[in-house]
Amino acid sequence: MRRRPVEPLVWLLFSGGGVATALFFPILLFLFGLAFPLGWIEPPGHAHLDAVLGHLLTRIVLLGLCVLGLVHWAHRFRYTLHEGLQLGRVDNQVAIVCYGAAVVGSIAAAYVLLFTG
Amino acid sequence: MMADTITLDVARYRPGQEAEPTLQSYDVPLRDDWVVLDGLNYVKDELDGTLSYRWSCRMGICGSCGMTVNGEPKLTCATFLTEYAPGPIRVEPLGNFPVLRDLVVDIDDFLDKLSRVKPWIVRDEAPVSEGEYLQTPDELEEFRQYSMCINCMLCYSACPVYGIDEEFVGPAAIALAQRYNLDSRDEGAADRLDVLIHPDGLWGCTFVGDCTRVCPKHVDPAGAIQRYKLTAAMDTLKSYLLPRGRR
Amino acid sequence: MTTNRSTSFDVRPPAYRPRMSLWWWLSKWSYLLFVLRELSSVFVAWFVVFLLLFVRAVYQGDDQYQDFLSWAANPFVVLVNVVALAFLLLHTVTWFGLTPQAVPARLRGRPVPSSMVVASQYVGWAAVSAFVFWLVVGW
Numbered sequence: 001m002r003r004r005p006v007e008p009l010v011w012l013l014f015s016g017g018g019v020a021t022a023l024f025f026p027i028l029l030f031l032f033g034l035a036f037p038l039g040w041i042e043p044p045g046h047a048h049l050d051a052v053l054g055h056l057l058t059r060i061v062l063l064g065l066c067v068l069g070l071v072h073w074a075h076r077f078r079y080t081l082h083e084g085l086q087l088g089r090v091d092n093q094v095a096i097v098c099y100g101a102a103v104v105g106s107i108a109a110a111y112v113l114l115f116t117g
Numbered sequence: 118m119m120a121d122t123i124t125l126d127v128a129r130y131r132p133g134q135e136a137e138p139t140l141q142s143y144d145v146p147l148r149d150d151w152v153v154l155d156g157l158n159y160v161k162d163e164l165d166g167t168l169s170y171r172w173s174c175r176m177g178i179c180g181s182c183g184m185t186v187n188g189e190p191k192l193t194c195a196t197f198l199t200e201y202a203p204g205p206i207r208v209e210p211l212g213n214f215p216v217l218r219d220l221v222v223d224i225d226d227f228l229d230k231l232s233r234v235k236p237w238i239v240r241d242e243a244p245v246s247e248g249e250y251l252q253t254p255d256e257l258e259e260f261r262q263y264s265m266c267i268n269c270m271l272c273y274s275a276c277p278v279y280g281i282d283e284e285f286v287g288p289a290a291i292a293l294a295q296r297y298n299l300d301s302r303d304e305g306a307a308d309r310l311d312v313l314i315h316p317d318g319l320w321g322c323t324f325v326g327d328c329t330r331v332c333p334k335h336v337d338p339a340g341a342i343q344r345y346k347l348t349a350a351m352d353t354l355k356s357y358l359l360p361r362g363r364r
Numbered sequence: 365m366t367t368n369r370s371t372s373f374d375v376r377p378p379a380y381r382p383r384m385s386l387w388w389w390l391s392k393w394s395y396l397l398f399v400l401r402e403l404s405s406v407f408v409a410w411f412v413v414f415l416l417l418f419v420r421a422v423y424q425g426d427d428q429y430q431d432f433l434s435w436a437a438n439p440f441v442v443l444v445n446v447v448a449l450a451f452l453l454l455h456t457v458t459w460f461g462l463t464p465q466a467v468p469a470r471l472r473g474r475p476v477p478s479s480m481v482v483a484s485q486y487v488g489w490a491a492v493s494a495f496v497f498w499l500v501v502g503w
Contacts, residue, residue: 005357007320008350021408022456027493029411029452031500032418033445037436044500046426052499053422062419069412076405079323084389084399086281105412112416116423132377188391215379223379277395280384324462325398343466 010075010099017072020065059113066109067102074102123147123198124205125156127168130216138216140207141165147202153193154182157208157220170220177333180269184220185209190271190331211274227270230286233312234294239305256301263296263341265334272328272338284317288328288338291319295341298348310349319346397458404455407448414445460485 036043052058078098081087087094122144130138143164145156154172161168172182175194182193187207198206214222240250272288273279279287294313298306313319322342329339385391389399414436421432435441463485464478 005353007316008314008346008353009357011320011346012350012354017408018455018459021452022459023489023492024496025408025411026449026452026456027496028415029445029449031497033411033414033436034442034449037433038442039437041501043433044502046422046429048502049422049429049500053419062415066412066416069408073405073409073412076402077409080399080402080405083277083281083323084402086384086386088282105409109412109416112420112423116420130380132379137380212382213384215381217376217379277384277388280388323398323402324466325395326462326465327392327394327398329465330394337465340465343462344468347467 010071013068013071014075017068017070017075020068021072024065025069063109063113066113067106070102070105070109071099074098121147123156123202125153125160126205126207127157127160127220128207128209128216129168129219130210132218138209142205145198147198147204149197149199151198153184153186153191153196153198153206153208156198156206157193168220169218178267180267183211183269183271183274185212185274190274192269192271192333195333211270213274213276213280214270224270226283227268227273227287227289230290231268231293234286234290234309235305235312236290236293236297238297238300238303239308240302241304250302252301259301260296260299263292263299263336266293266296266336266338267334269333271331271333272336275327275331277325277327278321278323282317282321285321286313286318288322288342289336291322291345292336292338292341295345298345310352313345314349314353319349322346400451401454401458404451404458407451408455410444410448411452456489460489 031041035041053062075098078091078095081094082091123146125143125145126140127143128138129135129141143156143160145151145159145164148155154175157168157170157172161170170182170184172194173179175182177192177195180192183190184193185191185208186193186196187201190211193208198204208220210216210220210222214224214226217223266289268289270289272292276285276288279285291313294309297303298309319342322339324339324343326339329337332338389395418432418436421428436445460482464481467481469476469481
């Protein structure tokens with residue numbers, strides 16, 4: 001039987017994304033999505049954030065989080081559609097849309113994080 | 118005071134006569150030491166000899182009396198009537214399998230999948246004169262948990278992935294593949310991986326985890342599948358990174 | 365002998381083939397929790413978008429950063445983020461809970477108990493969260 005070596009690699013990225021998002025996303029969403037906009041915590045000044053986000057290491061870590069998070073979403077959501085809505089017959093199309101969106105999103109993330117600011 | 122009887126709503130399917138199963142009610146004695154299977158045997162012996170179902174050992178070893186009890190896959194020999202008092206108790210065939218008659222399902226598909234993963238020790242045999250294959254207690258411990266599987270198919274009944282896609286190899290077969298892969302005497306891991314690295318093998322599983330929850334022998338098929346995925350993924354990664362000879 | 369079932373003397377009557385309902389995931393708590401767990405990925409993707417919008421606003425300057433904060437304070441966005449946080453926490457808790465089952469941990473050749481694996485993940489989570497908090501807020 002022929003091996004299909006792509007699936008295992010996507011699964012590794014999915015798992016890596018699962019770990020990374022589990023560790024980083026709750027605190028980031030709490031701070032930037034709720035605590036700062038609603039004033040629970042005084043939002044940091046622009047100069048401070050600009051300095052943190054200006055550092056190359058921050059940009060690379062955030063890019064890694066974005067790419068892994070998007071692949072994690074694409075893989076999981078593809079299978080959720082497969083099982084939740086029983087879309088197995090159009091799995092190829094679903095896969096193209098999901099992984100395609102992750103690739104486009106990753107390129108956008110790289111553009112924002114590496115080539116602006 | 119507990120009532121002295123309990124109602125069993127039993128799925129009946131008479132092929133050729135009915136298009137789909139219907140429920141039929143029977144009142145059976147409610148006794149502390151009776152399991153659902155005892156209730157069915159009472160129906161068969163005393164009330165309705167036409168009821169069909171499978172059973173053998175009555176002690177959770179043969180794996181043939183699996184049925185769906187109030188929506189959950191159960192070994193009926195290990196499920197007490199009193200757990201469901203005052204009833205009624207709905208007894209249906211195992212889910213996700215074709216129903217042949219009443220509570221009897223067609224298990225051919227499972228047996229076919231089981232044999233595909235070669236659940237036996239694969240090895241270039243040495244002559245008997247060279248002695249037995251030795252194994253330490255630690256090596257035994259590696260796979261002992263998976264060797265507890267009794268092929269009762271409750272995990273297949275609980276698995277929505279198998280229910281949706283019949284091609285999925287399924288929990289017990291993969292757990293048993295792991296049982297032999299992890300056996301220090303076995304040399305068949307590469308053969309089994311060829312079967313299971315296929316999209317209908319390992320990767321169909323999304324870790325719903327219900328197989329592990331319903332397993333009466335605590336085999337943990339869901340864990341076995343994820344661990345196998347990790348092994349398969351690392352293997353694939355190595356095949357990309359290492360030169361051919363070093364794999 | 366072939367194992368094909370349709371040999372001439374096999375007059376087996378038709379089996380009943382149950383079909384999985386489209387709503388199977390509502391039939392049991394364990395299935396519903398599974399589907400909610402998988403849907404947490406949608407909010408992972410949402411937060412990636414939100415994070416990139418935030419980063420872009422900071423790179424564009426102080427005014428855009430203030431605009432972003434007031435946009436994020438609008439009740440609709442807040443509602444989305446409250447739901448998203450709930451799902452992200454579900455993701456973290458379920459992911460940590462399933463890890464010991466999926467990855468056999470060993471220390472000096474001995475298997476590590478599941479509770480230790482789960483506990484060490486929560487310690488790691490606390491450390492990461494504290495570091496991010498310190499880096500961003502400064503105290």
